[in-house]
Amino acid sequence: MAETTKKVFVKSVSRNTLAKQVVERIVQLLVSGQMKPGDKLPPEMELMEELEVSRPVLREALSSLEMLEVITRKTRGGTYFNNKIGSKPFSVMLALSVDNLQAVIEARMALELGLVTIAAEKITDEELQKLKESIDRIAESRDNNYGESDKEFHRIIALSANNEIVEGMIDSLLIAHNQTDRQIKYRERELTVEHHTAIYNALLKRDPHEAFTQMYRHLKYVREKILQTVQSLDF
Structure with missing residues (x-):
């Protein structure tokens, strides 16, 4: 059975400090309760459309979140919020x-x-x-x-x-x-x-x-x- 991802709604960002604002918006998905630790994030294309940013900007933001151990990116498996995200708030x-x-x-x-x-x-x-x-x-x-x-x-x-x-x-x-x-x-x-x-x-x-x-x-x-x-x- 194909794995499904949740439909989420995030605000678009301005052109200033885009990558940082994308980081903030993605973290806000957890803060707001729209998504929880362990949840799979929407595909890159969907996030790019929702946030109205380019692929390089999105990937820069995702790299920052990965370094902070907020997310894990799996090859061909998508991007997930870490289960232990609360350990480094x-x-x-x-x-x-x-x-x-x-x-x-x-x-x-x-x-x-x-x-x-x-x-x-x-x-x-x-x-x-x-x-x-x-x-x-x-x-x-x-x-x-x-x-x-x-x-x-x-x-x-x-x-x-x-x-x-x-x-x-x-x-x-x-x-x-x-x-x-x-x-x-x-x-x-x-x-x-x-x-x-x-x-x-x-x-x-x-x-x-x-x-x-x-x-x-x-x-x-x-x-x-x-x-x-x-x-x-x-x-």
Whole structure:
């Protein structure tokens, strides 16, 4: 018996940032309840007609959704929403909010402030040692090109929460970190080492309140620095 697909109704999009708008419209099919995780999307031709876009634009959008693990495309089998789409909702929202830097920074702060307090209770001695090593690498960097070590510091803290439900948020944290990191035009190694060391010492003492305070201090500085840089570029 031939497999049938559901008839869905989506709004056409303007010619501006087409691929991103297509991503938003397809995600909206889930949000609105028209389609559910595991459902098969309409064929490409039907989507192109409904959205009034070209095949390259549609395929660019589908590639983005596949990278976000929202959909799976099967050779000769069609395109499906993933059954576990709910495991990475923050990743999807961050990707769709790429042009809203303020929202991305606030999302990063919300995630990291929660994770660092859990880390203070659960972080292992081995993870603390890795944190210290990441700080040492930043301190020893000669060209101020320590972005990867910086990200590793924050990744270790997030993973130390050791919580299956939180795991989906860690990818989101790294997406937010990458998006904000790209806005940093100059780095201040000594200040970064100072901030990271203060967070490390709070975790070493297993003090969630101090860990929260020091992480907030660090992220607040990063937020102000990035927004000031972006504002200066606008003039």
